[in-house]
Amino acid sequence: MSEKKFTSNFEVTNGANIVPLKRIEIFSPEEWELFTKEYLEVLQDDYVEIERIGGANDNGRDVIAYIEPSTVKGYKWDCFQCKHYDHSLHPSDVYVEIGKILYYTFKKDYPIPQNYFFVAPKGCGTSLSKLLTDKILLKQKVKDNWIQSCEKKITKHLDVKLEGSFLDYFENFDFRIFKKTNIKDILDKHKKHPNHIIRFGGGLPSRPKLDEASIDQIKANELVYVEQLFLSYGDESKIKYENINDLKSNLSYQNHFNRTRINFHYAEQLRNFYRDSLPINTFQDFQDEIYHGIIDTVEDTHENAFKKIKASEQLASTLQLSSNPLTTVSIVNDRKGICHQLVNDKKIIWKDDTK
Structure with missing residues (x-):
């Protein structure tokens, strides 16, 4: 096939x-x-x-x-x-x-x-x-x-x-x-x-669809954004979530968590698949565009951290980006996933756990 x-x-x-x-x-x-x-x-x-x-x-x-x-x-x-x-x-x-x-x-x-x-x-x-x-x-x-x-x-x-x-x-x-x-x-x-x-020219090579079924155990490179998700869910529900099993009590959070992991892996795939096909820092520039597009929303006052996530993801999905070659091959999953890459890289946070 x-x-x-x-x-x-x-x-x-x-x-x-x-x-x-x-x-x-x-x-x-x-x-x-x-x-x-x-x-x-x-x-x-x-x-x-x-x-x-x-x-x-x-x-x-x-x-x-x-x-x-x-x-x-x-x-x-x-x-x-x-x-x-x-x-x-x-x-x-x-x-x-x-x-x-x-x-x-x-x-x-x-x-x-x-x-x-x-x-x-x-x-x-x-x-x-x-x-x-x-x-x-x-x-x-x-x-x-x-x-x-x-x-x-x-x-x-x-x-x-x-x-x-x-x-x-x-x-x-x-x-x-x-x-x-x-x-x-x-x-x-x-x-x-x-x-x-x-x-x-000739365009970027076609990108394979992500095998979502292969996304199983949480990897070491996901720990930062995953922890931020748990804190954000808790900020809205006032319930402490420490691991994926705790989310079973809330279908909405569980579904969002699963979608977020898929989106994160799509963004990682975008970074890695075109790394050798484009000049250095092309993905970094794309990620920076997303950052500058959402940072004001991230820094706005929100009712809770989960609503901040939803607002930022929604904005990232609709940003008008045209200067970067990755815009022709990126999809909504990538843009949402980049939001969580930025959290993983500690460039933005959803919930300050020191407060």
């Missing part, structure tokens, strides 16, 4: 989305570097740190992926050179980039990278792809084109001539480090980054 899911507002209000493979073609060069950095941030098992340099003073390095900390002498690293062109890369597009790596590693400005990847929206063309599989041919082509493509373009301060000790370095350099990347593979891995939906 297929899993039941909520239908998001996005799915029924938006038309066809531009596929990521096409959208990256209209990125700015800066966006392309940031996108590449995000892709590398997903590869947490491969690298200890990711750094974007870019700009005119990058010395041939757009995005650095450290295999070892940069504090280690002769640290290991991979270089990702971002080339955002309207065509697949030609050999003439990259000769100067190869020249920069040769020159600046010769000067010992930084260690030779373990791998040097060209990252471009349309990938590497046939000619460049062929060169990158043949280190001898690649070396010869760079050498043949050095004067035209590299000598005056590596640095503004001097001509970098391929002669003397630098020529010896060139001849002994391992050109196998230069490689192409698979853009489809990069896009697929980027899906795991919190910024993927922000960059490419």
Whole structure:
């Protein structure tokens, strides 16, 4: 049996989305570097740190992926050179980039990278792809084109001539480090980054319905708001409630308690299910909107704490929220549940038990 899911507002209000493979073609060069950095941030098992340099003073390095900390002498690293062109890369597009790596590693400005990847929206063309599989041919082509493509373009301060000790370095350099990347593979891995939906749209993934039958024993992360519920019921009835069995004497409280636990777990599910699909603090921002929407009501004078709960839950259910992406996938249960998350986090209270 297929899993039941909520239908998001996005799915029924938006038309066809531009596929990521096409959208990256209209990125700015800066966006392309940031996108590449995000892709590398997903590869947490491969690298200890990711750094974007870019700009005119990058010395041939757009995005650095450290295999070892940069504090280690002769640290290991991979270089990702971002080339955002309207065509697949030609050999003439990259000769100067190869020249920069040769020159600046010769000067010992930084260690030779373990791998040097060209990252471009349309990938590497046939000619460049062929060169990158043949280190001898690649070396010869760079050498043949050095004067035209590299000598005056590596640095503004001097001509970098391929002669003397630098020529010896060139001849002994391992050109196998230069490689192409698979853009489809990069896009697929980027899906795991919190910024993927922000960059490419497509809406949030459908959210599974909560299995309410699985909500059994009160968990440790529910104790604060549960205690506040008991105090609030007691504030109205003038009867002391200490555990769930005590509520059996009042069907109204028992039903509210059961609904509240369901709502709390819905709110927890909302927090956890979209955690990896959205930028950090997105849920926190949503929770804050609920807080600011109900706090005046919470601080108002009420006949008793239970009536305060009911008024706050009702208001949270009807708040007009539109700025947060979670509004398209949230339901009334979430909003009511967030009220009790706020109690759990001790940002609001229903009943001050010290009075």
